[in-house]
Amino acid sequence: MNVSIWRHIGAATMLLLLVGFWYLAGSSGQHGSRAPFLIVTGALFGLVLQRSRFCFFCVLRDLFEFGDGRPAAGLLAALLVGSIGYVVLFGNWIADPSAGYLPQDAHIGPVSWHLLLGGLLFGWGMALSGSCISAHLYRLGEGYSVAPFALAGSAAGFILGFMVWNRLYVATISTSPVIWLPEYGGYAVWTLVQLAVLLSLKLWLLIRFRPDPEAKPSGDTGCDPAAFGQATAATGQTSAASTHFDDAPTQSDLASKQSEHPSTQKSSAFADCSDPSYSGGGQPVSPDSGTLSLSSVWSRVFVELWPTWVGGVVVGLLSMIAYLRVEPLGVTAELGRYSRQLGNRFDLLPDRLEGLDGFAGCSTAAAPEVLTGNGIFVVALVAGSLIAALLSGRFRLSRLTATKALKGFAGGVLLGLGAMISLGCTIGTTLSGISAFALSGWVFTLAMVLGVWSGIRWKWHR
Amino acid sequence: MKKYSILIIALLFAVNIQARPSEPVVSTDWAAQNLNNPDVRFVEVSVEPGKFERGHIPGAVNFRWHTDLVDPVRRDIVSPEKFAELLSGSGISNETTVVLYGDHNNWFAAWGAWVFTIYGHDNIKILDGGRDKWERERRPLSSRPASYTRTDYRVTQINDHLRANLQDVLAVVKEDQPGALIDIRSRAEYEGRVIAPEGIQELAIRAGHIPGAVNVPWGEIVNPQDGTFLPREQIRKIYAEKGIDGSKPVITYCRIGERSSHTWFALHFLLGYETRNYDGSWTEYGNAVGVPIDNPAGTVWTGK
Numbered sequence: 001m002n003v004s005i006w007r008h009i010g011a012a013t014m015l016l017l018l019v020g021f022w023y024l025a026g027s028s029g030q031h032g033s034r035a036p037f038l039i040v041t042g043a044l045f046g047l048v049l050q051r052s053r054f055c056f057f058c059v060l061r062d063l064f065e066f067g068d069g070r071p072a073a074g075l076l077a078a079l080l081v082g083s084i085g086y087v088v089l090f091g092n093w094i095a096d097p098s099a100g101y102l103p104q105d106a107h108i109g110p111v112s113w114h115l116l117l118g119g120l121l122f123g124w125g126m127a128l129s130g131s132c133i134s135a136h137l138y139r140l141g142e143g144y145s146v147a148p149f150a151l152a153g154s155a156a157g158f159i160l161g162f163m164v165w166n167r168l169y170v171a172t173i174s175t176s177p178v179i180w181l182p183e184y185g186g187y188a189v190w191t192l193v194q195l196a197v198l199l200s201l202k203l204w205l206l207i208r209f210r211p212d213p214e215a216k217p218s219g220d221t222g223c224d225p226a227a228f229g230q231a232t233a234a235t236g237q238t239s240a241a242s243t244h245f246d247d248a249p250t251q252s253d254l255a256s257k258q259s260e261h262p263s264t265q266k267s268s269a270f271a272d273c274s275d276p277s278y279s280g281g282g283q284p285v286s287p288d289s290g291t292l293s294l295s296s297v298w299s300r301v302f303v304e305l306w307p308t309w310v311g312g313v314v315v316g317l318l319s320m321i322a323y324l325r326v327e328p329l330g331v332t333a334e335l336g337r338y339s340r341q342l343g344n345r346f347d348l349l350p351d352r353l354e355g356l357d358g359f360a361g362c363s364t365a366a367a368p369e370v371l372t373g374n375g376i377f378v379v380a381l382v383a384g385s386l387i388a389a390l391l392s393g394r395f396r397l398s399r400l401t402a403t404k405a406l407k408g409f410a411g412g413v414l415l416g417l418g419a420m421i422s423l424g425c426t427i428g429t430t431l432s433g434i435s436a437f438a439l440s441g442w443v444f445t446l447a448m449v450l451g452v453w454s455g456i457r458w459k460w461h462r
Numbered sequence: 463m464k465k466y467s468i469l470i471i472a473l474l475f476a477v478n479i480q481a482r483p484s485e486p487v488v489s490t491d492w493a494a495q496n497l498n499n500p501d502v503r504f505v506e507v508s509v510e511p512g513k514f515e516r517g518h519i520p521g522a523v524n525f526r527w528h529t530d531l532v533d534p535v536r537r538d539i540v541s542p543e544k545f546a547e548l549l550s551g552s553g554i555s556n557e558t559t560v561v562l563y564g565d566h567n568n569w570f571a572a573w574g575a576w577v578f579t580i581y582g583h584d585n586i587k588i589l590d591g592g593r594d595k596w597e598r599e600r601r602p603l604s605s606r607p608a609s610y611t612r613t614d615y616r617v618t619q620i621n622d623h624l625r626a627n628l629q630d631v632l633a634v635v636k637e638d639q640p641g642a643l644i645d646i647r648s649r650a651e652y653e654g655r656v657i658a659p660e661g662i663q664e665l666a667i668r669a670g671h672i673p674g675a676v677n678v679p680w681g682e683i684v685n686p687q688d689g690t691f692l693p694r695e696q697i698r699k700i701y702a703e704k705g706i707d708g709s710k711p712v713i714t715y716c717r718i719g720e721r722s723s724h725t726w727f728a729l730h731f732l733l734g735y736e737t738r739n740y741d742g743s744w745t746e747y748g749n750a751v752g753v754p755i756d757n758p759a760g761t762v763w764t765g766k
């Protein structure tokens with residue numbers, strides 16, 4: 001009973017802190033009207049990632065380990081919506097894509113084997129640490145205790161990346177082409193091609209990979225079992241919520257009772273992965289789905305997990321809105337910037353990183369501010385996820401073992417190194433890159449998926 | 463008869479003033495009233511890429527300084543052919559009044575104005591206070607692209623005399639030619655304490671300034687509150703105090719020749735002094751072999 005009250009007080013406090021942050025960032029005068037926008041979109045992004053379990057690794061793991069293609073198909077919704085959004089903006093900004101201009105600060109990077117290397121390392125890092133960087137950030141808000149180690153590892157990985165950058169730059173990046181697909185053939189052709197490819201992939205995933213109802217995932221996995229354990233509880237809360245409006249303690253009591261008897265529930269400990277309501281299925285879980293009471297809406301938005309595709313659609317929209325108003329979505333720029341400062345402080349990095357700051361992507365160039373726009377966005381992301389986790393009762397400090405911490409850190413190093421070489425991660429390069437019709441986004445993603453697949457095959461995530 | 467001729471001359475002079483494009487600097491109010499004027503075209507030249515796309519003065523077109531107004535391979539301004547093509551595509555004719563504006567106190571807008579004037583289009587104005595003032599006054603922005611009927615713009619004259627090269631500068635330094643030099647960089651750069659501001663990649667091998675140059679940082683002639691130019695007489699006084707009074711041709715320079723265009727604009731258009739911009743600036747002069755340098759701070763090149 002008390003736990004639930006504290007959860008809501010915690011969420012309200014976080015919200016207040018976020019408003020305070022808004023005020024501080026807005027009044028510093030460095031970001032002007034961008035600050036409120038960054039905070040709102042950042043918090044919303046964190047909330048959506050948490051609510052829909054928008055974790056690239058978990059989703060790929062569902063596919064490769066449990067044969068469930070629906071979450072991965074849901075993830076593609078983000079790319080579909082994002083691509084459409086971007087092409088609308090592109091048409092407005094650059095009437096003729098063959099004019100020789102690249103769309104302003106869209107994440108379109110150089111294409112060569114360095115992306116395959118970066119993607120592969122990043123994929124392995126995901127398998128080893130249990131998440132990609134964006135998911136570590138939102139799961140930090142869920143109390144995932146490995147996340148800080150993975151993020152610290154990422155910082156170290158970034159420093160490693162900066163140390164090898166000049167060699168990579170001279171070896172390949174300086175002469176590799178920056179390919180923006182619409183430049184070759186126009187918007188119409190590439191929009192059709194990209195949408196066709198994404199839709200075919202989506203259908204293939206949905207049809208070919210149906211979950212095996214008998215599949216029982218094992219306990220200790222990369223995808224935080226602590227968080228999933230509560231998914232069971234969350235399912236149970238729905239019915240309670242409809243009858244006991246505003247009676248949070250009862251919900252919580254009921255939930256905890258039910259979670260003590262997981263066998264009575266249809267969903268296993270991996271409800272998120274195997275319950276149709278959480279993935280592509282789209283069937284409402286609520287027994288009272290016929291009536292639309294305030295409590296059922298509250299419960300569906302803030303308590304139950306959203307299907308991945310809902311998260312995907314919202315992420316795609318956010319991606320477009322962010323590009324329209326400030327810059328493409330990305331979560332590693334600030335991490336990279338701080339790592340670069342740290343590396344410089346200890347004289348680990350060369351005086352000049354050749355050509356690096358000239359590329360579009362997650363920029364790590366020095367800036368006078370304590371937090372750049374990307375930093376504000378990331379802080380708001382974690383806060384948004386924490387609020388969502390508190391409200392849904394999914395905040396739980398997961399148990400930490402030395403092995404987990406070590407694996408998290410080592411995986412983090414690979415994540416940072418991969419993201420640095422590729423000028424972004426699964427958000428900056430996959431989401432913002434593919435949406436921008438950048439060939440670099442596709443190449444990185446291909447290698448990243450291969451990395452995750454092999455990592456899972458070699459059971460690095462166990 | 464003499465009386466009459468004076469009267470006629472005075473009359474001609476008055477007519478001449480009338481016929482001249484009135485003020486080289488226009489206010490945001492004027493701009494707001496002329497948004498739909500077909501004879502006026504707004505052109506944004508911002509330092510920061512991406513600003514125009516996310517919102518600009520309605521109807522404005524975007525000139526990217528790093529691709530549209532320069533030669534991307536050779537260190538030079540855009541060729542007259544490319545310039546004519548750029549203007550034709552933007553629906554600007556030889557008669558159009560062009561209002562340039564941009565971020566960062568119109569640095570690059572002024573640089574654009576310099577390029578326009580070199581290619582003989584002197585029917586240009588600068589929006590006083592630039593983009594920042596427009597935004598601060600909460601005036602409308604648009605993210606819709608404007609499309610204009612193509613024109614056939616022709617560059618008919620090239621005003622090379624507005625541009626100084628290294629030889630021109632050396633001629634002044636050696637007093638072979640009369641002239642005055644204005645270094646518009648910060649005091650620290652002028653004195654040679656630093657080669658360039660922090661975070662700048664393009665450096666010179668030597669620090670200091672061109673002998674004989676006076677230091678008037680570009681910001682001294684603008685209103686610190688809103689970035690507008692100070693009143694003409696005040697600007698005249700600021701330069702006069704440094705010995706620049708228009709009696710000798712002036713050469714302005716900075717690090718890469720862009721910010722000095724801001725000072726060039728004020729001297730050329732507001733004060734009417736004969737002024738050239740040295741776009742090679744310190745990144746050329748400070749790297750040139752065998753040229754005299756004044757380095758009051760005594761910074762010694764250590765190879766780092």
